[in-house]
Amino acid sequence: MSTLRFVATLFLAALLLSAPAAAQTTSPPASDTRILEIIDGVSADRIEADIRTLADFGTRNTFSDTLSTTRGIGAARRWIFDEFEKISEECGGCLEVFYDAAEVFAGGRVPEDTWVVNVVAVLRGTDHPDRYVIMSGDIDSRASNTMDAETDAPGANDNASGMAGTLEAARVLTQMGPFSSSVAFVGLSGEEQGLHGGRGLAQRATNQGWEITAVLNNDMIGNSRGIDGVVDNTTFRVFSEAVPVPDYQPDRWSYRTLGGEVDGPSRQIARYVHRIVDEYFLNLRAIMIYRLDRFGRGGHHTPFNNAGFPGVRIMETHENYIWQHQDIRTENGIAYGDVVENVDFDYAKKLTAANAAVLASLAWAPPPPPQVRIAGAVQPSTTLAWDRVESPNVAGYKVYWRDTTSPQWQWSRWVGDVDQYTLENIVIDNYLFGVAAVSPDGHESPVVFPTRQFRPGR
Ligand SMILES: [Zn+2]
Known part of the structure; x- marks a missing residue:
């Protein structure tokens, strides 16, 4: 280092030391190397072993044997429970593992009344124990006929891959805690019979007043050889609904006059996944699909x-x-069946790592800012206002905006620990806006789209 540069560095250091309240005026770092550690920690071998174990239960159909120790849905869920307990032992008992059971009644794809049983493991957050970031996979599988509980249905990709990914994310993240919010790792059941497990757990979350930042539902994360002839291990899809269904009601939010048709909370989670993957991954890209799910499924x-x-x-x-959803058989030279041999474990590892990175970032971040409001009609500038997040884990806020036709947030500004900010000479008509809360180590909440107008000064 030259003498001049050394003196300049000393001078800068002195300036920084004398600056008041540096934590609130300095932008937190844009990335965190602990996320890279998490990504590197995910193991394709362990994911493979778990997929093989799940496939070896023969069938995990919701109506298959519940008493056998080697075959059927009962054996599968008990193994998952034990596996979460083992993971917990490795972190000094850091996981709360429990069964979440709901009775479903005969009708539709349910031949008889039965209990649908999920397995849940919670890594309790230090600042926000009742706020959850959730990763889910499915326990159950199906043969060609969903009602067939006897025929082998290994469901290696659908959805042992998502379940194995969830177990592996739990192994890695339990070694990286503590987190500010709780992380729940979930095996859901009764999926193929009509989404019963998810309905049951969502009901529990509602009853118990869980605040949920995001659910990352993983359903088939291990196939890289498509029916369309494309072999691709460098992209994955994120499906998200545009806005919550109740918000389509005209009294909730005036989409036609104020905009926001593609900016519901789930869509912001999809953008968040996309941003984290771009920030931390080489050779992997999240493709946002602007739909709730695949066509009609x-x-x-x-x-x-x-x-x-x-x-x-x-x-x-x-x-x-x-x-997928096929009995194991060969017909006209075509080998049908969701068998282990078709799963790309390295690809499942990448998608698991993407989940783990997003879970960690969200769980290290503060909750999203409440009551985000916007003003600026017939004005040269746009003003955003919000209520401060009640959390010891907030350094400040970041304002985002983008062209109305852009799928991703294009611009952002760190604005410090304030509850209002004006973007000078940014005309409200020409952009879409949002606000995120930021932790001292730079982890961001999902962006919140303003769904209310306000008048500055009131
Ligand atoms: Zn399926």
Whole structure:
């Protein structure tokens, strides 16, 4: 270092030392190397072992054997429970593991009244124990006929892959705590029979007043060889609803006059996933799909959305229907069946790592700012206002904006620990806006889109 540079550094250091309240005026770092550690910690070998174990239960159909120790849904859920307990032992008992059971009644794809049983493991947050970031996979599987509880249905990709990813994310994140918010790792059941497990857990969350930042529902994260002939292990899809269904009611938010048709809370989670993957991954990209789910099909994020919680579906980009919901058989030279041999474990590892990175960032971040409001009609500038987040984990706020046609937030400004900010000479008509809360180490809440107008000074 030259003498001149050394003197300049000393001078700068002195300036910084004398600056008042530096924590509130300095922008937190944009990235956190602990996230890279998390990504590196995810193991394709352990994911493979778990997928093999789950497939070896023969069938995990919701109506399969519950008493056997080697075959059926009962054995599978008890193994998952024990696995969470083992993970918990490795972190000094840091997980609360429990069964979440709901009775479902005969009708539709339910041949007889039964209990649908989920397995839940909670890593309790230090600042916000009742606020949850959730990763889910499914326990159950199906043969060609959903009502067939006897035929082998290994469900290696659908959805042992999502379940194995959830277990592996729990292994890695329990070694990286503590987190500000709680992280829940969830195995849901009864998916193929009509999304019963997700409905049950969403009901529990509602009854117990859980605040949910996001549900990351993983359903098929291990197939990289598509029915369309494309082999791709560098992208994945994030499905998200545009806005919650009740908000479509005209008295909730005036979409036609104020905008916001593509800015519901679940869509902000999809953007968050996209941002984190761009920030921390090489050679992996999240593709946002502007739909609740695939055309005419469903998944376990939807019952959470129906209950008013933000959530997305994460899955492979290219599905293969020959290896999905099919009895294992060969017909006209085509080998059908969702068997372990078709799963790409390295790809499942990437998608698991993407989940873990997003979970960690959200759980280290403050809750999203409440009551975000906007003003600026017939003005040269746009003003955003919000209520401060009640949390010891807030350094300040970041204002985002983008062109109305852009899928991603394009610009942002760190504005410090304030509850109002004016973007000078940014005309409100030409952009969409949002606000995020930021922790001292730079982790951001999801962006909140303003759904209320206000008049500055009031
Ligand atoms: Zn399925």
